[in-house]
Amino acid sequence: MFTEVDTDPDFGTAAGALFGTLPLVPGGDRVVRFPLDPFLGIMGVGVAGDTRPHSVPPGAHGGNLDISLLTVGSALYLPVQVPGALAYVGDPHFAQGDGEVALTALEASLRVRIRFDVIPADEAAALFGDLTGPLAETGEFLVPTGLDPDLDEAMRACVRAAIALLGARYGMDPTLAYAYLSAATDFNISQVVDRVTGVHARIRTADFGA
Numbered sequence: 001m002f003t004e005v006d007t008d009p010d011f012g013t014a015a016g017a018l019f020g021t022l023p024l025v026p027g028g029d030r031v032v033r034f035p036l037d038p039f040l041g042i043m044g045v046g047v048a049g050d051t052r053p054h055s056v057p058p059g060a061h062g063g064n065l066d067i068s069l070l071t072v073g074s075a076l077y078l079p080v081q082v083p084g085a086l087a088y089v090g091d092p093h094f095a096q097g098d099g100e101v102a103l104t105a106l107e108a109s110l111r112v113r114i115r116f117d118v119i120p121a122d123e124a125a126a127l128f129g130d131l132t133g134p135l136a137e138t139g140e141f142l143v144p145t146g147l148d149p150d151l152d153e154a155m156r157a158c159v160r161a162a163i164a165l166l167g168a169r170y171g172m173d174p175t176l177a178y179a180y181l182s183a184a185t186d187f188n189i190s191q192v193v194d195r196v197t198g199v200h201a202r203i204r205t206a207d208f209g210a
Helices: 121-128 151-170 174-184
Strands: 004-006 019-023 031-035 039-044 062-064 075-077 088-095 135-137 141-148 186-191 197-204
Touching (some): 141 151, 174 197
Antiparallel strands (some): 039 062, 039 088, 135 141, 186 197
């Protein structure tokens, strides 16, 4: 596979935007172009216990989440498991679709600036409820996650996390939260190639007057 970066403003994209390109056939001149939107595929904290986790599967500690919403201006909340948190990042992507279906996307070196904040447990509980796994936030969405080797179970875990989040954040009744999620929330497959599959929800904060 050959990939290059282009700045040609074809395909209705504003001049100066960056694209990735792939040939339609090996060695061919005709290409498909897609916009770049860099993000870190891996963001995690150290895990409790003496067993070093594998670097591929994501988990409650974060890790290889591959959530493409986590671009500039987003936040990722992770429950700290060990003193000092031992945060780490890596696996930069220049582009990846939701539901990454190959073992790689468009990945390359990336220089990032990250701010770390520690949220006290009581404050975190008021904002998020019982946070047992990764939770993201953007300027537009709250993004609870579900992780499991079985994609169906990952989806169920994400729905449960979303219902708990709506209850903690907005005091929403669980049955009404369930109905709201079905009516108004998109659930996206994060990736299916990292042994543990991922699902994330996009809950619009504007729907709650926030």
